[in-house]
């Protein structure tokens with residue numbers, strides 16, 4: 633028999649940015665696949681809503697852990713709380729992210745530091761914290777939510793694009809260093825999905841038309857379509873994949889004109 637299993641039954645994940653948008657969809661999708669999920673973001677009410685959806689629709693446990701991922705102590709505290717409660721950590725999804733769209737000539741030091749801290753440094757600190765635990769406990773998986781904007785140049789701003797490209801490189805280097813510990817590190821590069829982060833820009837008709845013109849599938853993504861690749865990477869079906877970035881982009885990244 634060759635069909636591997638996609639179930640995540642009995643496993644435990646920590647998902648950052650699980651209060652809304654892509655992170656909420658990923659957390660619910662992981663729970664639907666049987667995974668218990670720790671939900672992390674700064675806004676407790678959002679996390680409670682995600683947890684309610686999980687509790688009402690799946691048999692998985694949901695743990696609400698409010699934390700600011702730009703603070704090392706709060707990240708470490710979130711892992712500690714989860715591991716104390718569940719005794720395990722199989723998967724980290726570094727999803728929390730933000731953007732301030734500013735033309736490069738006008739970017740301030742503050743903007744640079746805030747975006748780099750949120751999108752990149754926090755993902756490293758969370759990976760390092762998870763990596764230390766996973767190394768001592770037989771391995772695990774880390775999935776970084778990058779962006780097509782880390783793979784190709786987009787009009788999303790130089791700081792955002794730089795952090796997302798760095799996340800793709802961080803994915804490769806951590807995969808290289810930690811493969812021997814059974815820690816598999818991969819990334820997802822989404823194109824446009826409708827979330828609170830993108831709602832405003834997607835309501836600009838000309839911008840939307842530009843997106844559709846450059847997307848072979850002629851539509852933006854449905855949140856389910858980013859969850860599937862995450863569950864695949866998290867499952868045993870992807871146990872020989874590490875250091876990779878799956879672009880979930882309706883073919884946008886192959887567009888050459």
Ligand SMILES: NC(=O)c1ccc[n+]([C@@H]2O[C@H](COP(=O)([O-])OP(=O)(O)OC[C@H]3O[C@@H](n4cnc5c(N)ncnc54)[C@H](OP(=O)(O)O)[C@@H]3O)[C@@H](O)[C@H]2O)c1
Pocket residue numbers: 648649650651652653654655672673674675678699700701702727728729730750777778779780821822823824825826827828829830
């Ligand atoms: N939507 C897209 O089309 C798209 C495309 C490519 C890549 N992405 C990437 O996908 C990820 C999710 O995007 P999204 O569209 O779902 O964004 P979103 O709707 O703005 O959600 C972002 C989540 O991250 C959390 N977060 C932000 N800063 C945080 C901090 N300092 N500490 C803890 N949590 C924090 C937010 O919660 P709080 O503010 O309550 O903390 C929220 O739950 C991001 O990394 C984004 O770059 C999105």
